Amino acid sequence: MPFLCKRCSRKAILKRPKTGDTLCKECFFELFELEIHETIICAKLFKPGLKVAVGASGGKDSTVLAHVMKVLNEKYHYGIHLTLLSVDEGITGYRDDSLETVKRNEQQYELPLKIVSYKDLYGWSMDDIVKQIGLKNNCTFCGVFRRQALDRGATMTAVDMILTGHNADDIAETVLMNLLRGDIARLSRCTAIITGAEGSLPRAKPLKYAYEKEIVMYAYFKKLDYFSTECVYSPNAYRGYARTFLKDLESIRPRCIIDIIHSGENFAIKSSVKMAAQGSCSRCGFISSQEVCKACILLDGLNRGLPRLTTGKMKKAHRSFAQNNKQENGEVTSPAD
Amino acid sequence: MCQVDEDGVDLLAAGDGSEKSLADRVCVKCGEQAVIHLRDEDVKCGKCLVASVNQKFRAVLTKFQLSRSKQTILVAFSGGQVSCALLEAVREATTIPNFSRLYSVLYIEEGICDGLTEEACQKKIRNIVGKCRYIFPEVPVLVSSLEMVFAEDSIPLSYIFPANSTDTAPLTGLTEFGARFKKLLASTKSPTAREELRKLLRNNLFRRIGHQQGLKTLFVGDCADRLAVQLITDTALGRGKHLPLELGYADTRDPDFTIVRPFKDVTMKEILMYNSLRLNENIGSHAEEPSSAKKMNSVYSFTETFINSLQKDFTQTVTTLCRTGDKLCATSTGQPPAKHSIEKSSGKLCSFCCGPMDTSEEDACTAENSIALSLRLSAALPNKTVKASVDLEDFASSKHSECGSANGDCAKANGEGCCTSKERKTPEKLLCYSCRWMLSEVGDQGLLPERLMQVNSQQVRRAEMRTSIQNFLLDDDV
Numbered sequence: 080m081p082f083l084c085k086r087c088s089r090k091a092i093l094k095r096p097k098t099g100d101t102l103c104k105e106c107f108f109e110l111f112e113l114e115i116h117e118t119i120i121c122a123k124l125f126k127p128g129l130k131v132a133v134g135a136s137g138g139k140d141s142t143v144l145a146h147v148m149k150v151l152n153e154k155y156h157y158g159i160h161l162t163l164l165s166v167d168e169g170i171t172g173y174r175d176d177s178l179e180t181v182k183r184n185e186q187q188y189e190l191p192l193k194i195v196s197y198k199d200l201y202g203w204s205m206d207d208i209v210k211q212i213g214l215k216n217n218c219t220f221c222g223v224f225r226r227q228a229l230d231r232g233a234t235m236t237a238v239d240m241i242l243t244g245h246n247a248d249d250i251a252e253t254v255l256m257n258l259l260r261g262d263i264a265r266l267s268r269c270t271a272i273i274t275g276a277e278g279s280l281p282r283a284k285p286l287k288y289a290y291e292k293e294i295v296m297y298a299y300f301k302k303l304d305y306f307s308t309e310c311v312y313s314p315n316a317y318r319g320y321a322r323t324f325l326k327d328l329e330s331i332r333p334r335c336i337i338d339i340i341h342s343g344e345n346f347a348i349k350s351s352v353k354m355a356a357q358g359s360c361s362r363c364g365f366i367s368s369q370e371v372c373k374a375c376i377l378l379d380g381l382n383r384g385l386p387r388l389t390t391g392k393m394k395k396a397h398r399s400f401a402q403n404n405k406q407e408n409g410e411v412t413s414p415a416d
Numbered sequence: 417m418c419q420v421d422e423d424g425v426d427l428l429a430a431g432d433g434s435e436k437s438l439a440d441r442v443c444v445k446c447g448e449q450a451v452i453h454l455r456d457e458d459v460k461c462g463k464c465l466v467a468s469v470n471q472k473f474r475a476v477l478t479k480f481q482l483s484r485s486k487q488t489i490l491v492a493f494s495g496g497q498v499s500c501a502l503l504e505a506v507r508e509a510t511t512i513p514n515f516s517r518l519y520s521v522l523y524i525e526e527g528i529c530d531g532l533t534e535e536a537c538q539k540k541i542r543n544i545v546g547k548c549r550y551i552f553p554e555v556p557v558l559v560s561s562l563e564m565v566f567a568e569d570s571i572p573l574s575y576i577f578p579a580n581s582t583d584t585a586p587l588t589g590l591t592e593f594g595a596r597f598k599k600l601l602a603s604t605k606s607p608t609a610r611e612e613l614r615k616l617l618r619n620n621l622f623r624r625i626g627h628q629q630g631l632k633t634l635f636v637g638d639c640a641d642r643l644a645v646q647l648i649t650d651t652a653l654g655r656g657k658h659l660p661l662e663l664g665y666a667d668t669r670d671p672d673f674t675i676v677r678p679f680k681d682v683t684m685k686e687i688l689m690y691n692s693l694r695l696n697e698n699i700g701s702h703a704e705e706p707s708s709a710k711k712m713n714s715v716y717s718f719t720e721t722f723i724n725s726l727q728k729d730f731t732q733t734v735t736t737l738c739r740t741g742d743k744l745c746a747t748s749t750g751q752p753p754a755k756h757s758i759e760k761s762s763g764k765l766c767s768f769c770c771g772p773m774d775t776s777e778e779d780a781c782t783a784e785n786s787i788a789l790s791l792r793l794s795a796a797l798p799n800k801t802v803k804a805s806v807d808l809e810d811f812a813s814s815k816h817s818e819c820g821s822a823n824g825d826c827a828k829a830n831g832e833g834c835c836t837s838k839e840r841k842t843p844e845k846l847l848c849y850s851c852r853w854m855l856s857e858v859g860d861q862g863l864l865p866e867r868l869m870q871v872n873s874q875q876v877r878r879a880e881m882r883t884s885i886q887n888f889l890l891d892d893d894v
Contacts (some may be wrong), residue, residue: 085797114789115791117789121781214679254651261739288783327718328652328718335652336784341656342650342651344782348745
């Protein structure tokens with residue numbers, strides 16, 4: 080006996096992970112889009128005239144995000160101007176392929192695209208960095224550089240806000256990871272739907288409450304074009320432990336994902352706990368909780384051939400940076416091509 | 417899959433220095449042969465380890481001004497490793513001048529949850545009492561069973577074994593409420609919900625016995641490893657706001673009865689070594705773990721497996737989790753988590769678990785409202801009048817009740833929540849996020865202990881009274 084759609088009684092082709100409802104694909108699309116629209120309205124993310132860049136990697140989350148934002152912007156008249164912003168980390172066999180996907184998205188969604196590369200911004204691609212430091216701590220470099228690269232790209236395109244495709248599973252994973260590592264500062268920030276201190280470009284996560292499985296379903300049934308290979312340098316990341324655990328939890332109790340986010344939103348930190356204040360880097364001016372931001376520190380280490388120094392204790396790294404700064408009169412050079 | 421900063425990972429994975437065998441190492445305090453490596457360079461001999469565990473226990477007594485208490489202190493005993501160590505530390509403390517000598521052991525038999533027969537339960541109880549006699553002969557042992565939570569007025573203690581008594585008279589009255597308890601558990605859908613319900617009922621029973629006996633303090637055997645698992649489990653169940661009560665030295669949700677965790681900072685490794693040094697081999701190494709630790713397909717058991725395996729590769733995992741838990745607080749006297757997480761409901765505590773309420777503002781963008789929206793839309797789907805997409809949007813924005821009535825009209829008329837709501841008996845506004853889920857997993861709330869539901873009704877009445885006089889109250893805490 081075929082399953083029927085709970086809404087329209089046509090033939091159901093999927094079971095919704097969030098609620099267990101059997102639905103046809105049109106009703107699923109409608110519910111999925113409506114819930115994201117409600118998230119946007121409740122969080123008051125947009126106002127008419129806002130220029131918004133969608134961080135696009137070519138993966139399923141950012142592809143679905145770009146598609147849904149275009150659909151909702153037209154349907155509900157947000158009045159925002161959308162562009163795509165992509166970062167080329169310089170990972171052969173991974174990023175160059177996914178960028179082709181983003182370029183196709185540019186055509187398919189008729190949205191302007193801006194690509195910024197690590198090589199252009201910092202003088203180092205991830206392939207160069209891994210050759211220098213090996214496969215340990217490479218995620219540290221990539222993550223730090225990507226964050227700033229998105230900000231720099233957004234500044235170049237004069238947008239007012241960046242949207243990223245972080246979904247409910249990503250947020251829940253991040254909460255678990257910050258608990259496991261005892262990172263109280265990040266724990267207090269990681270569930271916010273908009274982040275960005277005063278003076279820095281706000282970033283929002285419209286897919287914050289969307290389950291990853293539903294995003295895959297949406298992309299699959301909409302036949303969206305996306306690139307789905309794991310980063311070749313990621314297998315050893317610590318996040319993998321939290322991810323595996325979350326998947327196990329989801330298999331016995333799917334609601335755990337939303338419940339972890341709810342817990343994260345309700346954590347209160349004791350006032351006696353020292354939290355780093357977010358300010359600006361004295362060298363590059365981008366957001367930083369220290370006097371000099373992590374990107375500048377990492378770059379300094381790479382350029383001086385001491386990358387390991389900067390992935391250990393930060394005090395040592397800052398001291399070394401300050402010493403080097405004095406010696407070279409504050410000039411940070413890129414390696415010769 | 418990437419992460420921004422792996423500095424912390426290096427610390428978590430800091431080698432435990434066990435490259436050198438213990439045979440080559442000496443105690444950092446006294447220079448004797450080391451028997452245990454704790455962390456970094458911290459290695460101890462047997463004598464110093466025992467002294468350290470006892471010292472941590474006495475420090476908690478002093479912290480809560482219990483060291484010279486004239487009141488009897490209850491000690492929860494399950495027969496497991498940590499309970500045995502706790503009772504031994506209690507006994508040790510009573511030999512020291514200026515420390516209290518007034519203790520009673522409380523054992524709650526939970527064999528009914530595991531389907532044990534009455535004879536098996538009785539045998540287990542005698543075994544437990546035997547262990548208590550071995551460790552601390554002078555302490556009286558009170559025994560009750562979990563199904564006694566259905567008792568209306570006083571909780572009959574199944575047996576009281578006086579100090580130094582070798583009496584082993586058969587127990588009576590164990591099965592009076594057994595059938596009701598079994599029915600309640602059978603009607604609860606998931607193993608996780610059953611485990612949570614069991615834990616809540618156990619704590620409720622502890623409090624009622626404490627009040628009945630006129631006692632104010634209960635020691636429980638929660639060690640660092642168990643609390644680390646509890647932190648992740650509670651987070652996964654939406655109890656983030658309750659963490660300080662669930663993980664701290666003291667659970668003070670009942671102002672007249674405090675649950676204290678003297679072994680909060682003691683790891684299982686230390687407990688096992690302590691037991692092997694201080695107690696008979698039969699007690700120390702073969703002590704039976706409480707039935708809740710048996711493998712179930714529940715969030716707690718999954719989390720326990722995960723933390724244990726992570727601890728092997730990253731030896732600081734447990735201590736880091738415990739330190740993180742210490743930095744959290746329950747109220748917004750610390751840094752408030754977010755401006756939308758305000759205790760909007762008229763009562764400040766959940767009427768089921770007595771933990772702080774964690775309700776969001778109605779229009780706030782929160783996980784709670786997001787899942788409520790999904791469930792509301794899901795409930796609206798079979799409604800034959802809901803055809804066009806614009807109808808779904810109405811359901812999303814105007815807060816229709818599950819039955820379809822607009823603006824909660826059904827709830828207002830009914831006074832207790834939507835007419836189709838499973839939580840008919842206990843209004844949602846009086847329950848915290850996690851208890852709402854848990855009670856929705858109980859097939860029929862009428863199966864819950866009446867005494868517990870009476871407390872809920874009292875809370876509802878007080879909440880209504882408070883709402884009517886809210887504008888005239890000068891102090892929010894009354």
